[in-house]
Amino acid sequence: MRTRVLSVMLAPAVLLSAGCDDTSDPPGGGAPYSSDPKVLQLVAGSEQQSVLDTVVKPWCQEKGYDCRFTLKGSVDQARLLASGNADYDAYWFASSVFSQIGDQAGKLSDVKPMFLTPVVYAGWRSEMQRLGFTGRTDVAVKDVLDAVESGKTTVWVTNPTQSNSGATVLFGFLNHFAGNGPGQALSQAQLDSPAVDAGISRFIQAMDATPPSTGTLMNDCLARPDACRTVFTYEDLVIEKNQELVKAGKEPLYAVYPKGALAISDAPLGFLPHGGDADPAKRALVNELQNYLLSDAGAKAKLLALGRRPATGIGLTLDNPDLSVFNPDWGIQANLREQGITYPSVAVIKAALDRYQTHYRKPVDAYYCLDGSGSMNDNKGWDGVRDAAHQIFDADQAALNLLQTHPEDITTVTVFNSGVSAGPWRVTGNDAGQLHGLTEKIVAHQPGSGTNMYACLKQAVSALTASKSTTRKSLVIVMSDGMSEDAEQAEAVAALKAAGVPVVAIAFGDDADPGQLKQVAEATGGAFVQQNDLVAALRTAAGYK
Numbered sequence: 001m002r003t004r005v006l007s008v009m010l011a012p013a014v015l016l017s018a019g020c021d022d023t024s025d026p027p028g029g030g031a032p033y034s035s036d037p038k039v040l041q042l043v044a045g046s047e048q049q050s051v052l053d054t055v056v057k058p059w060c061q062e063k064g065y066d067c068r069f070t071l072k073g074s075v076d077q078a079r080l081l082a083s084g085n086a087d088y089d090a091y092w093f094a095s096s097v098f099s100q101i102g103d104q105a106g107k108l109s110d111v112k113p114m115f116l117t118p119v120v121y122a123g124w125r126s127e128m129q130r131l132g133f134t135g136r137t138d139v140a141v142k143d144v145l146d147a148v149e150s151g152k153t154t155v156w157v158t159n160p161t162q163s164n165s166g167a168t169v170l171f172g173f174l175n176h177f178a179g180n181g182p183g184q185a186l187s188q189a190q191l192d193s194p195a196v197d198a199g200i201s202r203f204i205q206a207m208d209a210t211p212p213s214t215g216t217l218m219n220d221c222l223a224r225p226d227a228c229r230t231v232f233t234y235e236d237l238v239i240e241k242n243q244e245l246v247k248a249g250k251e252p253l254y255a256v257y258p259k260g261a262l263a264i265s266d267a268p269l270g271f272l273p274h275g276g277d278a279d280p281a282k283r284a285l286v287n288e289l290q291n292y293l294l295s296d297a298g299a300k301a302k303l304l305a306l307g308r309r310p311a312t313g314i315g316l317t318l319d320n321p322d323l324s325v326f327n328p329d330w331g332i333q334a335n336l337r338e339q340g341i342t343y344p345s346v347a348v349i350k351a352a353l354d355r356y357q358t359h360y361r362k363p364v365d366a367y368y369c370l371d372g373s374g375s376m377n378d379n380k381g382w383d384g385v386r387d388a389a390h391q392i393f394d395a396d397q398a399a400l401n402l403l404q405t406h407p408e409d410i411t412t413v414t415v416f417n418s419g420v421s422a423g424p425w426r427v428t429g430n431d432a433g434q435l436h437g438l439t440e441k442i443v444a445h446q447p448g449s450g451t452n453m454y455a456c457l458k459q460a461v462s463a464l465t466a467s468k469s470t471t472r473k474s475l476v477i478v479m480s481d482g483m484s485e486d487a488e489q490a491e492a493v494a495a496l497k498a499a500g501v502p503v504v505a506i507a508f509g510d511d512a513d514p515g516q517l518k519q520v521a522e523a524t525g526g527a528f529v530q531q532n533d534l535v536a537a538l539r540t541a542a543g544y545k
Contacts, residue, residue: 057069122256478503
């Protein structure tokens with residue numbers, strides 16, 4: 001049985017330009033809204049970072065506009081839009097999947113796709129050669145599944161309930177298992193069918209790692225070639241990373257387009273009216289940006305150089321492509337003839353994403369080790385833990401975050417200080433009342449005393465070993481704000497490593513010791529993040545399920 005490896009987490013919001021420092025969770029937004037007609041406040045998916053840096057920011061500077069860009073994950077974008085948040089002039093999703101979820105009320109106007117990029121199956125060129133996939137245009141879904149399930153390779157994909165790329169992959173394969181052609185959208189009846197259920201469950205459970213963001217997936221895959229040998233990701237990100245790899249003298253990735261499951265990201269950008277006097281000028285500003293991206297020769301050339309295909313072309317075929325970008329040696333097909341899938345209705349999208357968490361994915365035995373030392377009271381860290389508990393364990397909030405508990409999950413929460421100070425509190429299954437009981441216990445707990453996370457980690461691996469099952473994967477999530485006593489360090493790390501249990505390790509605050517947390521994450525094939533927003537960090541950790 002393969003060891004499952006997690007990838008390094010990133011903060012869910014990143015400031016790209018001065019003027020909008022947004023690190024809060026929905027339904028909150030960014031800085032106060034500005035009605036100035038020369039200010040553009042835009043929230044975008046992390047996939048758009050290179051486009052914002054390379055294409056949009058120079059345009060803003062040339063035009064004299066004050067452009068403020070905030071990156072958020074797909075779920076956060078959708079929640080912000082659905083909640084009525086009015087801190088932004090425009091939303092730029094990576095694909096229509098999450099924009100449909102967030103915009104069920106039809107709040108956005110003038111929505112247009114800015115460019116296209118298909119999802120590909122990619123791996124290190126030597127790995128794809130070994131699998132017999134190079135030089136082929138007929139690689140089928142069955143070929144990929146056979147390679148993965150036989151143990152010939154490993155494959156990563158982002159969590160489809162947290163990332164556009166993972167959702168795009170999910171619907172491509174749902175359409176394939178339903179037997180639909182490109183123009184036929186998945187129906188609810190097909191989603192409910194045994195054939196689709198069996199096929200997509202087999203596909204999802206073949207994945208070796210499901211990190212919660214596309215950027216994280218790509219960065220960590222390149223850093224961990226021993227663990228990440230193939231991925232499902234966007235074509236443009238393969239091109240971007242290959243440009244970096246070749247420049248550094250390293251082996252590039254090679255991409256194939258699985259037949260019958262081609263899904264395309266369309267990068268929809270839409271204006272958000274505020275119902276005030278500033279709307280006409282703001283709409284004109286967003287329309288000007290859209291027209292620039294779609295029509296300006298210089299902008300189109302920049303987008304093509306980043307591997308983005310024009311949304312105004314015929315399908316995915318390119319005229320006179322730059323083969324140094326759309327490089328056939330990387331498996332990139334500049335004149336891709338296959339038509340992408342048609343996405344289903346928003347009701348079917350939501351049903352499929354809900355089923356990922358509660359049915360398709362492999363159940364998880366998740367063990368939380370939470371720092372309840374005295375400093376967590378002094379620095380208000382425990383307030384963040386309390387807020388995160390509502391987001392993760394309370395059924396209504398977990399559903400909004402698309403982090404529902406699987407009916408076969410086991411969830412255990414333990415609080416440590418100088419030793420294990422509270423818990424373990426354990427819930428088997430997804431009973432809403434019992435899960436809310438975890439929140440109540442966390443809210444009622446009062447931090448105090450010192451810090452010894454290794455005592456908790458030892459207890460975690462002992463409990464996970466005792467309940468080990470071939471039907472569940474094990475996961476430890478540990479959070480600390482300080483340096484731990486280390487008398488039990490070697491014993492705890494060795495036990496986790498021997499048991500094959502990955503650890504997501506979160507360092508909170510300026511006094512946390514990154515060294516200890518990184519060590520346990522790296523030794524176990526887990527993940528490390530340094531994050532001062534505990535709600536965001538713990539939600540992201542839960543996204544590894």
